[in-house]
Amino acid sequence: MNNSENVLPGSENKSNIKHVVVLGAGVVGLTTAITILESNSKRNLNYRVTILASQLHTDPKSIAYTSHWAGAHHVSHSTGTGVSAPDANSSTYTTEHPEQLTIDQETFRVMWDLSSKESDAEKCFMRIEQVEYYHEEIPIDENTGERKHHLGWYPDFKILSPSTLESSPLSLADLSVHSGVSFNTLTIDPPVYLRYLYDRFIQKGGKVVKGRVDDIKDIKGVQRVLREAIESSDDTPPPIDALINCTGLGSLTLPGVKDEAMYPLRGQTVLMRTPWVNFGRTLSKKGKDGKEDLWTYIIPRRSGDVIIGGTKSPNDFFPTPRPETTLDILRRGVRLCPELLHPPPPTASTDGTYTTITPITLTPDALDNLSDTDFLNLVEPFIIEAGCGFRPARKGGLRLEVEWIVQSETGSAPQIPLVHNYGHAGSGFQSSWGSATRAMSLLEGAL
Numbered sequence: 001m002n003n004s005e006n007v008l009p010g011s012e013n014k015s016n017i018k019h020v021v022v023l024g025a026g027v028v029g030l031t032t033a034i035t036i037l038e039s040n041s042k043r044n045l046n047y048r049v050t051i052l053a054s055q056l057h058t059d060p061k062s063i064a065y066t067s068h069w070a071g072a073h074h075v076s077h078s079t080g081t082g083v084s085a086p087d088a089n090s091s092t093y094t095t096e097h098p099e100q101l102t103i104d105q106e107t108f109r110v111m112w113d114l115s116s117k118e119s120d121a122e123k124c125f126m127r128i129e130q131v132e133y134y135h136e137e138i139p140i141d142e143n144t145g146e147r148k149h150h151l152g153w154y155p156d157f158k159i160l161s162p163s164t165l166e167s168s169p170l171s172l173a174d175l176s177v178h179s180g181v182s183f184n185t186l187t188i189d190p191p192v193y194l195r196y197l198y199d200r201f202i203q204k205g206g207k208v209v210k211g212r213v214d215d216i217k218d219i220k221g222v223q224r225v226l227r228e229a230i231e232s233s234d235d236t237p238p239p240i241d242a243l244i245n246c247t248g249l250g251s252l253t254l255p256g257v258k259d260e261a262m263y264p265l266r267g268q269t270v271l272m273r274t275p276w277v278n279f280g281r282t283l284s285k286k287g288k289d290g291k292e293d294l295w296t297y298i299i300p301r302r303s304g305d306v307i308i309g310g311t312k313s314p315n316d317f318f319p320t321p322r323p324e325t326t327l328d329i330l331r332r333g334v335r336l337c338p339e340l341l342h343p344p345p346p347t348a349s350t351d352g353t354y355t356t357i358t359p360i361t362l363t364p365d366a367l368d369n370l371s372d373t374d375f376l377n378l379v380e381p382f383i384i385e386a387g388c389g390f391r392p393a394r395k396g397g398l399r400l401e402v403e404w405i406v407q408s409e410t411g412s413a414p415q416i417p418l419v420h421n422y423g424h425a426g427s428g429f430q431s432s433w434g435s436a437t438r439a440m441s442l443l444e445g446a447l
């Protein structure tokens with residue numbers, strides 16, 4: 001029997017519907033919004049979720065939206081010891097969230113499933129073999145007497161033997177490589193994946209509003225921004241029951257409440273078109289005497305594009321790629337991955353024409369000897385663009401926490417929970433699902 005007529009208009013159902021506003025539409029905001037919305041089918045509560053963000057993935061790439069600039073691969077920085085790798089002992093802040101390792105592992109499992117052949121998200125990912133080289137030896141664990149590595153949990157993890165290192169065609173000695181590991185992981189194609197997340201959110205009934213909020217704690221102000229952005233009056237947004245702060249670095253330059261622990265960790269990259277490179281490779285060197293870590297990486301994407309990096313400079317607000325850094329990244333990248341300049345032999349395309357890209361046969365030494373102009377002329381045909389982004393870093397690590405907002409001075413209106421999920425630094429993609437699940441639990445506990 002339908003007894004809805006005996007109930008005051010909307011009282012029963014409405015009390016179960018909670019309107020949650022997620023601030024931010026980067027990878028963290030989108031993943032968190034999806035996690036909340038999709039919990040509807042599993043629980044009694046009914047969430048209506050609105051994303052409110054000043055920038056969306058469909059806007060032109062900008063320094064204010066970090067997710068566009070990521071590599072992105074899943075190679076955790078977490079050691080599970082409270083100090084993250086490989087920045088240890090450099091000038092960058094390295095404290096990590098106590099649950100960082102579990103957060104990354106949970107996210108890896110979700111993404112591994114999403115990247116399977118049966119998944120409709122398969123095209124967002126590429127499963128690869130990843131090799132990480134180091135200048136230092138891998139330390140021996142005092143308790144077990146064995147070499148212990150923070151990436152040991154990835155599938156097919158191996159510590160490369162000295163003979164493997166010696167027989168590498170890369171002349172690793174010239175690169176001062178003293179150790180290395182290999183394992184299986186995946187890369188994410190950020191533009192494709194962000195579109196996938198957005199579509200998934202909309203398909204499940206989520207709403208997205210474009211707008212800027214200057215003070216999250218001013219609930220009336222947030223409500224006003226939502227109202228003004230909605231054109232038709234029959235879609236007036238209901239009152240806000242909870243807020244989630246996924247603004248990345250966003251609020252750093254804004255007035256109002258500022259998290260002093262936030263700082264940009266600037267990263268510069270070069271995007272290349274080299275579809276024949278289908279493996280990941282990194283060379284990490286610990287910074288000495290407070291100098292920046294030197295760290296070169298090759299991240300292939302499903303699309304055939306490849307990201308070459310990188311840099312990590314704390315508190316560097318320079319918003320566009322520096323040409324001298326681009327040159328340095330390319331020189332380091334080609335040194336670590338000569339395959340970038342070695343396209344496979346020409347193959348016939350479907351229209352009967354041949355693609356011919358002349359392979360570059362110079363040895364690493366000869367490449368080093370080239371003048372900057374000659375070197376750039378050589379790599380130029382493979383380059384799409386140089387880019388840079390600000391990783392939203394935070395002293396003390398990622399912030400996952402609930403705060404209560406007092407709405408009125410008399411305290412008569414109920415307090416509203418504000419769940420923080422920001423400060424993912426260089427791990428926003430590889431931590432996204434794990435941290436969204438935790439933000440969700442915080443929300444459930446608060447409502």
Ligand SMILES: Cc1cc2nc3c(=O)[nH]c(=O)nc-3n(C[C@H](O)[C@H](O)[C@H](O)COP(=O)(O)OP(=O)(O)OC[C@H]3O[C@@H](n4cnc5c(N)ncnc54)[C@H](O)[C@@H]3O)c2cc1C
Pocket residue numbers: 023024025026027028029052053054055056064065066067068069070071072073074075211212213214246247248249250251254266267268269309310388389390391392422423424425426427428429430431
């Ligand atoms: C060069 C480089 C390489 C990287 N490689 C990797 C990698 O390999 N793997 C990995 O996991 N991560 C990588 N990262 C890190 C990753 O890109 C970030 O951790 C991630 O993008 C952060 O996402 P976010 O959603 O927190 O922030 P963002 O993507 O910056 O999104 C912030 C959102 O908040 C909105 N916003 C901010 N302030 C306001 C406001 N006041 N009002 C309304 N809206 C607001 C913005 O408009 C935007 O929608 C890399 C980053 C860089 C720069």
Ligand SMILES: *[C@@H]1O[C@H](CO)[C@@H](O)[C@H](O)[C@H]1NC(C)=O
Pocket residue numbers: 083088089
């Ligand atoms: C940092 O350096 C100190 C002194 O050199 C050393 O004892 C410590 O183990 C280092 N920590 C890490 C995480 O490498």
Ligand SMILES: *[C@@H]1O[C@H](CO)[C@@H](O)[C@H](O)[C@H]1NC(C)=O
Pocket residue numbers: 215216217245246247248249250251252257258259262422
């Ligand atoms: C929301 O997150 C930002 C980080 O982007 C932080 O600086 C800000 O203080 C947070 N807002 C509130 C109200 O705590």
Ligand SMILES: *[C@@H]1O[C@H](CO)[C@@H](O)[C@H](O)[C@H]1NC(C)=O
Pocket residue numbers: 363365366369
């Ligand atoms: C590179 O330059 C050095 C110094 O000028 C020279 O000794 C070396 O032979 C050159 N190498 C190649 C491969 O051209």
